[in-house]
Amino acid sequence: MTFKAFIWSGTMPVKKLLNLSEAEVKLKEAIASFGDDAVAHLTATNVEKGPAPLMAIKATAGLGKTQSVIKQLLSYNLLEHGDVHYFVPNHKLSQQLLDDLNNELTLAIPSHDVILQRARIIAGRSKKDSAGQPLCPKHQLAGRLAAAGKNVYSSLCKSDQGECELFNGCGYLEQLKDDSLPKDEMFKVLTEVKVMTHEHMFLGTQSRFMQPGLIVIDEGFVTKAFHEMQIPLIEAIRFARPDSFFFDVCQLMANGEQELLKKVREICTPDELLIELERVLADKQRHTLVLDINAPLASQEASVGRLEANNMKPLVETLAEEMRLTTRNESHAIVCSSDGVLVLRRKELQIPDVPVLIIDADADPALLELYFGRKVDLVDIPVERLAEIHQFKDRTFSKTSLLKADDGALLKDVETFVERVSPSGATLVVASKGVRKALSGEVDLELPADTPFAGATLTHFNSLRGVNRYSDYQNIVIVGREQPSTTGLEQLARALWWDAEEPLKLLEDKSGSSPFEPVSGTYWVQDGTESAKTHAHPDQRANALLRQIREAESVQAIDRLRLLRPSKSGLDRRVFILSSLPLDLRIDYLWSWDSLKESQRIVRACDGIVPLNAEHLRKADTSLNSKRTAENRVAEFKAARSLIDILISEVAVFSLRYKTPKQRRWSEALVTDNHSLEAVQARLTALAGQPVAVELVDVSQKSPL
Structure with a gap:
């Protein structure tokens, strides 16, 4: 199979983003199309049947794909054709899904005084029961057998040679009992939705159940399935x-x-x-x-x-x-x-030929086709996010720069940045696990879901998919990116394409390491694109995996704020990306971290009274050794006003204008609110060399000036 993937370099195509209403219509149409095809396949005779429908819905996180699928597919009465097997990444996401399913599926049978809950979780051997004990007392031994490539059931549970002394009454095996249902009206009532982790797609567990009528796979699995x-x-x-x-x-x-x-x-x-x-x-x-x-x-x-x-x-x-x-x-x-x-x-999928619907915001059909061995119909639904998105383009904020710098200055700068953002509203900070520990001082091997930090909530990549608890937050700060090692990425590529005819183009060893190659990329900005510098793998297949891990993880973290809908509290949400990595997002403001640091230095040098007149600014800050440098700093201050309001100082920043009698045009100044108007006027008079008139610009804001 020829692998086609978009390499993140050169000119990036600008896609049309849908508004929420348009996206919901497209999602509904996609599910309807799949539902029609699924019913047709399930009701066709064996002679008429072709391959079962296989569709992937790639829609921006927060659209409500899971709930829409549940409600809409139920209208097709697919449970009348057998169980639904619903696969999720882990059981952290299962309980909410289970509640949603049972809200839709629970049946009351008054004549028998029975309430049927028609969805349940199929747990792993190590899952704890209500008494806090693992379902399988031998779960650790089972894991070692599985790692050795042994069939766990025949080695440990039951075989021709005998059975485990705990076989009868085993909590793990009890949940797998699935007696054949009668092919009559009761069949339509007694079928259910079985919720399992992705790992079960590659195990023989499903063979113990009757064949399902539908399979739903929630979230991506390809980077773990090897x-x-x-x-x-x-x-x-x-x-x-x-x-x-x-x-x-x-x-x-x-x-x-x-x-x-x-x-x-x-x-x-x-x-x-x-x-x-x-x-x-x-x-x-x-x-x-x-x-x-x-x-x-x-x-x-x-x-x-x-x-x-x-x-x-x-x-x-x-x-x-x-x-x-x-x-x-x-x-x-x-x-x-x-x-x-x-x-x-x-890994090889162990699922029957029944209709399969994949719900994944990062779905890549070429990667999915490796596992399914045939074409996957993709429905792409990119949705506009209702947030102001800021990105810094001159620093990667890599783990090396944050954790291995001798002075720890950049890590401290990140903490200061968060301290300046968090007072404006509930703020989520997301970093790699190592950077999280360095910021928070946590030492536990098992980290909690999140921890307080600098007035914000701190968590880490690879722990957020499907999580909704941050949906009401106002701000998010992404620190760095989740970039895998080149060795780890190439091992993953080797595993996925172990049987491919075309050799992988591997990275060259340079002084004992194999770094990713520098390439040109693009930022997607309001009026088109802007050039960027990034790093990629020379093999397009490995590069597709890199984007699934690195770029996708940052976007997934951002979408925990559920930015497709207006905030319930009427908040203006803001995204701050402390990384130069180009993402599949439309950026409102591109900033320079070094320029921000220089602006902060100038504010301190000017003691909070910053004239945006190059000649006067040079007098206020004598380190600006040329008029050209001063002019550049003035331009940066004017462009970065929206960022300065948040980050430049612990005190509020206001604009005013001033001019001397000889000036035809007003000059602007930025002033912190710890100065009186008289003090500001005196300082600007001294810098201009003659008396100045002063007028406030931010008159709508409360200011002691």
């Missing part, structure tokens, strides 16, 4: 017999061979490699301790360590399959280093 297995090199070498094909393959891996697939093909075919694997496994099986399903927990925990050591089967199978599926010389799936061998693969 397998990663680290195998010590010594383990691989010990696994291979000296006279085997695999011993030679291990030597290639030990040497860090860059063209691994090419060199392995010179040694053996994929089939020969797999035949040898089976021979070695059969030989080792006689000496390998098998987990006894009937044994007590302590004995099983002692056994599983030896089971975990046998990870060679997925390594060899992945290598053989990659050899068979591609003609590449380089391996994507196998990464060799002095630390060992890393095996990377995309």
